[in-house]
Amino acid sequence: MSQTKQKRLIFRAAILAVLVLAVGYTLYANATKESRGALAAGDKAPDFILKDLNGKTYRLSDYKGKGVLLNFWGTWCEPCKKEMPYMNELYSSYKPKGVEILAVHVKNTRFLVDEFVKQYGLTFPVLIDKNGDVQHAYHIDPLPTTFLIGPDGKVKKVIIGNQNLSKKDIQDMMDMIKP
Structure with a gap:
């Protein structure tokens, strides 16, 4: 050769x-990938700092002592469009009970998020994760993914993907993290 x-x-x-x-x-x-680094019940929720559409800063650790429904969503996500009105409806009655909702939007333009918030009349904080840092820290895939974080800052439950959550499901989730 x-x-x-x-x-x-x-x-x-x-x-x-x-x-x-x-x-x-x-x-x-x-x-x-399911076994590597995914957050599970009992894990401490990673702290983060994000801004909402008005530029107000939110830090997860500021909610210590409260329950937090941390929802990762996108404007294109069909299950998100169904869940958001239920979350919004329940927010006003659970906020005084010590339950907060933080909705973290991933990978979309501010204009589309703004339009979505207006269309659904959302009253809870909608945070923008424009760099994907928080999405990465929480190992988000697919959308929607919701973390129920207890008053102690630990994850109580993770709801991944299209679960077709009803208003009752979301109410039960909020009851689970109520202080």
């Missing part, structure tokens, strides 16, 4: 090895 053919064979084998490793890693990462 000529030296040129041998070099070509080695080069092709190296490329094939890199591709096999990349595919193997991707399959491994996807198969184990």
